[in-house]
Amino acid sequence: MERLLLLLICFLLLSQPNNCSSSLSFNSSTPLCHSHQSSALLHFRNSFSVGDSDLHCDYYSYPPKNSWKMGTDCCGWDGVTCDTMTGHVIAVDLTCSRLQGPIHPNTTLFSLRHLQRLNLAYNDFHGSTISSKFGGFANLTHLNLNGHSIPSPSFAGNVPSEISHLSKLVSLDLSYNYDMRIETPSLKRLVQNLTHLTELVLDHVNKSSVSPNSFMNLSSSLTSLSLRYCGLKGRFPDNIFHLPNIQLLYLSYNYNLTGSLPTYNWSTPLESLRLSRTGFPINLPNLISNLKSLKELYLSNCNFIGSSNPTFLPNLTQITSLDLSYNNFGGQCPWSLLNNAGLTILDLSGNNFIGQLPNLSTNWTQVSSSNSSSNSQSVSQIPSNLVHLWLSDNLLNGTIPSWLYDIPSLQFLILENNQLTGHIGEFLHNSLVALELNNNKLHGPLPLSISKLVSLRYLGVSFHNLSGNVESKIFFRLKNLSSLDMSNNPLLSLSSLTFATNILPNIFHLQLSSSNITEIPLFLRTSKNIRSLDLSKNQIKGNIPKWFLEVGKDSLYNLNLSYNFLTSVGHLPWKNLEYLDFRSNLLQGSLPVPPLGIIFFSISRNNITGQIPSSICNLSLVNYLDLSYNHLNNVIPLCLGNLSNHLIDLDLQSNNLHGTIPTTIAKGCNLRSLKLNGNQIDGPLPQSLVHCRKLEVLDFGNNKINSTFPRWLETLPELRVLILRSNNFHGTLGNPKTKFPFPNLRIIDLSHNEFYGHLPTNLFKYLKAMMNASANKGELKYMGDNYYQDSVIVVMKGLFITIDFSNNNFKGEIPKSIGELRSLKGLNFSHNNLIGCVPPSLGNLTNLEWLDLSSNKLEGEIPVQLVDLTSLAFLNLSENYLFGQIPQGKQFNTFTNDSYKENRGLCGFPMTNACGNDEGQQPAPSSTIQEDDFEFENGFHWKVVLLGYGVGFMFGLGLGYLVFSSGKPIWLVNIFYGEQDDKVRRFKKNARGRTP
Ligand SMILES: *[C@@H]1O[C@H](CO)[C@@H](O)[C@H](O)[C@H]1NC(C)=O
Numbered sequence: 001m002e003r004l005l006l007l008l009i010c011f012l013l014l015s016q017p018n019n020c021s022s023s024l025s026f027n028s029s030t031p032l033c034h035s036h037q038s039s040a041l042l043h044f045r046n047s048f049s050v051g052d053s054d055l056h057c058d059y060y061s062y063p064p065k066n067s068w069k070m071g072t073d074c075c076g077w078d079g080v081t082c083d084t085m086t087g088h089v090i091a092v093d094l095t096c097s098r099l100q101g102p103i104h105p106n107t108t109l110f111s112l113r114h115l116q117r118l119n120l121a122y123n124d125f126h127g128s129t130i131s132s133k134f135g136g137f138a139n140l141t142h143l144n145l146n147g148h149s150i151p152s153p154s155f156a157g158n159v160p161s162e163i164s165h166l167s168k169l170v171s172l173d174l175s176y177n178y179d180m181r182i183e184t185p186s187l188k189r190l191v192q193n194l195t196h197l198t199e200l201v202l203d204h205v206n207k208s209s210v211s212p213n214s215f216m217n218l219s220s221s222l223t224s225l226s227l228r229y230c231g232l233k234g235r236f237p238d239n240i241f242h243l244p245n246i247q248l249l250y251l252s253y254n255y256n257l258t259g260s261l262p263t264y265n266w267s268t269p270l271e272s273l274r275l276s277r278t279g280f281p282i283n284l285p286n287l288i289s290n291l292k293s294l295k296e297l298y299l300s301n302c303n304f305i306g307s308s309n310p311t312f313l314p315n316l317t318q319i320t321s322l323d324l325s326y327n328n329f330g331g332q333c334p335w336s337l338l339n340n341a342g343l344t345i346l347d348l349s350g351n352n353f354i355g356q357l358p359n360l361s362t363n364w365t366q367v368s369s370s371n372s373s374s375n376s377q378s379v380s381q382i383p384s385n386l387v388h389l390w391l392s393d394n395l396l397n398g399t400i401p402s403w404l405y406d407i408p409s410l411q412f413l414i415l416e417n418n419q420l421t422g423h424i425g426e427f428l429h430n431s432l433v434a435l436e437l438n439n440n441k442l443h444g445p446l447p448l449s450i451s452k453l454v455s456l457r458y459l460g461v462s463f464h465n466l467s468g469n470v471e472s473k474i475f476f477r478l479k480n481l482s483s484l485d486m487s488n489n490p491l492l493s494l495s496s497l498t499f500a501t502n503i504l505p506n507i508f509h510l511q512l513s514s515s516n517i518t519e520i521p522l523f524l525r526t527s528k529n530i531r532s533l534d535l536s537k538n539q540i541k542g543n544i545p546k547w548f549l550e551v552g553k554d555s556l557y558n559l560n561l562s563y564n565f566l567t568s569v570g571h572l573p574w575k576n577l578e579y580l581d582f583r584s585n586l587l588q589g590s591l592p593v594p595p596l597g598i599i600f601f602s603i604s605r606n607n608i609t610g611q612i613p614s615s616i617c618n619l620s621l622v623n624y625l626d627l628s629y630n631h632l633n634n635v636i637p638l639c640l641g642n643l644s645n646h647l648i649d650l651d652l653q654s655n656n657l658h659g660t661i662p663t664t665i666a667k668g669c670n671l672r673s674l675k676l677n678g679n680q681i682d683g684p685l686p687q688s689l690v691h692c693r694k695l696e697v698l699d700f701g702n703n704k705i706n707s708t709f710p711r712w713l714e715t716l717p718e719l720r721v722l723i724l725r726s727n728n729f730h731g732t733l734g735n736p737k738t739k740f741p742f743p744n745l746r747i748i749d750l751s752h753n754e755f756y757g758h759l760p761t762n763l764f765k766y767l768k769a770m771m772n773a774s775a776n777k778g779e780l781k782y783m784g785d786n787y788y789q790d791s792v793i794v795v796m797k798g799l800f801i802t803i804d805f806s807n808n809n810f811k812g813e814i815p816k817s818i819g820e821l822r823s824l825k826g827l828n829f830s831h832n833n834l835i836g837c838v839p840p841s842l843g844n845l846t847n848l849e850w851l852d853l854s855s856n857k858l859e860g861e862i863p864v865q866l867v868d869l870t871s872l873a874f875l876n877l878s879e880n881y882l883f884g885q886i887p888q889g890k891q892f893n894t895f896t897n898d899s900y901k902e903n904r905g906l907c908g909f910p911m912t913n914a915c916g917n918d919e920g921q922q923p924a925p926s927s928t929i930q931e932d933d934f935e936f937e938n939g940f941h942w943k944v945v946l947l948g949y950g951v952g953f954m955f956g957l958g959l960g961y962l963v964f965s966s967g968k969p970i971w972l973v974n975i976f977y978g979e980q981d982d983k984v985r986r987f988k989k990n991a992r993g994r995t996p
């Protein structure tokens, strides 16, 4: 009865401005906030500074909280709730308040003992530890310390076990505190004691030391469990899938987490399931038939079993969010999903789906398509609730259908890396936040309606054939645009854009590579927050303008001005720079030293003079240091050894450096690549290099190193490229029986030295990597994911496998075992004193494209087995004592006299002297001549590459740039900019407000 009365009163009071419960006090004076609590609140908030807007919070438009003022009733402050009876502050919500600074363990916050709800999410508390005093909020039911913030997470350290004292806790969120850990005992206590828990969110909290079994006893009232990116390993307890109330279960991005999903009779209220990048075996049809309440399913990059191809899924009418990205599904895209009117998120990117985007069927087209036998699919109505459509990285072709421009709710339209053609149409609504169309085959102008997309943050239209003038007015209203990529549209004119001012005030990430621009865009003057700028491969000339030195002084972390015509830089003011690329300009003067945080620095191919300043040794974080192809002189500074903890790639080739290689370079060595080719370095090789266990590339070619063969390198497990060409190396390679274990060697060039003695027979037996490199070919496509890659690594992944021992004094016979190096592409033993015959086993080297045995003392006939070398494009056997008939057919029809001249008595085509019994032999017309021509052309091209970079092959940028400039695909771009891009992509992903 009493209750009824209360309800009645509530009902009557509902129309009042105050809500029901706060008006319940019959006492006419509503209690005001206690003064010590209001000052505690103010004190707490004022202990922080207020930072810039946070992208995440902007995205969700959190209002600023301005009402916190001394002398006003704190119960009326934004985000503060008081108990209506006692006036105690019982809830504080400071989500997205842009607070910055550490939380002190003695903060006044802990005096608010009556708190029931506390939300400090999305601020930047600079990695504060979570004080054990949080355990003192005895009545706390909701605690949110989500640490998502840029640049650093809010909280760090161990989760204190006192959190498990909060026995009334219903909801706990500690996610996105990347540096926070939880250990098994704390977690177990937490799981045991928090029996009222319905929501537990620990994404990104490091639990790598925790057994997944620790979650076994979670409260049966649990409705939500989110454990993404936790480093969980092993088997996840089955019973969690059977919790009676579980509605949301996120386990994504625990790469080594596995377990088994129930296969039948799985009665569960589960609505949201995310298992992306986990090891659970998933049978998709089974899963879908079990989960009757399912609305959201994220299975990116999963381990599917059974017949899981989504093309054949039944209509998933209840699902509103579906992510099946990066699963190698093929065939037709399951477009029928779009007929689901409730669909809001569809992500099918990173598969091999083919075909066209479906048309919207009007009655007419429905009739016509059912009459025709075409299997093109159509959607029956506009999926008018769609917010995210991600179809990037597939094989989709055709045009962008008109209905895609007419979805009023669409915010993310991501179609990059497909084969779409046609124009970009006009957008009919202005809801778009991200439009990423990069790397398709679109042409025509940039649509004018882009100017109305006032919410747009990300625009990518790079790698197309777009044309026309990009008017700067397109961008006048796009105040929120933070990422713009228009690179590589050769016909697009950006001059109006580059000379405009007062546009794009919030640009964070600008890519205008290969855009024919001649100036650094003027609008950057006002871009205070620019983080990443790529203006590479343009025609920017002269000095860097003074005003530009003021741009992004605190924010810029990536600056790429490579492949321009800049002549001077002066000092570098960007103190947070991590990536700086000045390669291939005309920069003069002494070496500019980048700021201390630099990770990647290349100033290769400029005209830098003088010595390497020792201040370069202060760059203690640098991974990649490329000063190659300049005019640097004097010695390599000794202190460079200080960098060896972080240095991965050091490239000093083609300068005028002399002196010895500092032995300190191998101290705590992490080097993977060391290139000193083309200097005047003398002295011996430092044996300490053997401590650089990760070395993959060693290039000392074209120096004055005086040493015997560095046998001690043969144990380096990763060494793939060893170039000692053109030095004063001498002595033998060891006796013929010497083992040559170099387990991963792909390229060895010892040419133009004074080596003598026999070729070690065992050399070719132990060069394991050369025997079967094809097994590694598949790695190429993952290159973009790796930390840092350069073109040498392309070489090493099996494209080029070569041995060059030419121009030495090797004697004796060519070992037969050479025929076991089946992946060999190039072999050069020319200009030695080799005797005996050309081993017939060379005929086994079916990948061989280049064979030079000239200027030796080889005798006998050319073995007919060589005709089997169908890839051979270059052959030189001249200046030996060979005789007899030249083998005929296949590749041998393409070689000229030069391949054979100055031998004892070779005869037959192409020599003019016919063999005794075979008068006037002509090459047999071969049916494969077309193919041979083609092969030859490829081979020739390859040879040009080699010759073009003749000094020590194609090191440094050579090959990469060649392929790159011929318009090769994105993965090559990734080789060079992989890391930056990745970072940007991560940043973009974070900022996109959609987490995986
Ligand atoms: C906690 O809640 C209980 C029961 O509602 C109440 O009696 C007690 O005073 C509260 N404690 C604090 C510190 O608010």
Ligand SMILES: CC(=O)N[C@H]1CO[C@H](CO)[C@@H](O)[C@@H]1O
Pocket (backbone or CB within 6 Å): 104, 106, 107, 108
């Ligand atoms: C509110 C308060 O007392 N803050 C103090 C906490 O401790 C630090 C130093 O440990 C002081 O600087 C604060 O004033």
